[in-house]
Ligand SMILES: [Zn+2]
């Protein structure tokens with residue numbers, strides 16, 4: 001393994017099958033195609049999706065895979081056809097790898113890219129490492145403006161575009177709407193922050209964790225529903241004078257929360273699913289068939305990242321509020337422990353610094 005003059009290894013968080021992971025030495029990635037770039041990671045984070053992977057819910061992730069699909073870094077090497085980026089540029093790594101040329105990319109549906117999509121930390125090695133190879137670098141990285149706060153930039157890899165595209169845009173949030181967001185985790189809170197662009201009359205945050213509801217209130221939720229008493233539907237209907245909500249954003253991914261959306265949606269309303277579902281959910285067409293509602297699903301396309309970046313730089317969006325813990329990459333196992341016990345640790349996003 002040891003080549004002269006150069007350390008061929010790096011530290012990385014490696015998946016070893018359900019319930020098993022380790023921080024270990026892995027070979028540094030090398031360019032494979034002319035469109036690749038190698039990025040030296042400066043900051044990365046852990047996503048709820050990584051916890052799903054560790055539970056064994058995502059069979060496309062095989063043993064030996066480096067996890068992680070979010071982060072920022074510095075361009076270390078570029079393939080011969082990369083034109084938008086140069087060595088030592090600071091970049092945001094998008095969770096979605098986009099070739100930019102296939103039919104789906106041309107339609108702005110990069111999540112379904114024929115040569116990419118969500119592959120980082122899934123079918124190719126990811127960002128919870130000192131270095132990562134990014135395919136289609138020109139269309140999968142974003143430049144970081146000189147004066148930008150790098151921790152805020154990490155929130156642009158995944159959670160802000162996910163909350164905004166899958167929740168707010170698909171939910172068609174409009175001025176004066178009553179919006180319910182079910183799930184006050186990082187994605188639900190990202191939906192809350194970006195829903196506020198559209199001046200909804202009310203944002204009702206629904207969760208079973210009191211400390212997350214407190215944070216939601218600080219971030220602009222106008223009403224809170226703690227679901228632990230089992231009366232969420234009753235409370236939401238009372239808050240909306242029996243009409244229900246115009247937009248219900250599902251940001252959990254279990255049958256109960258999607259059913260809750262169906263129970264509280266107003267006539268003409270939009271149910272926007274964001275959650276990652278591992279099992280089937282009853283669809284109550286016996287009550288909804290005549291109610292003019294729309295149900296949407298989406299995997300983030302990350303096509304709004306440049307727009308969201310501008311709102312962060314302009315101070316209209318402050319995603320650093322979602323960061324609760326900070327670790328060094330070599331403490332990534334402790335970071336997983338904290339993030340995996342989010343309620344006990346009051347954790348939202350954890351930042352890992354290389
Ligand atoms: Zn993610």
Ligand SMILES: [Zn+2]
Nearest residue numbers: 099102105113
């Ligand atoms: Zn494509």
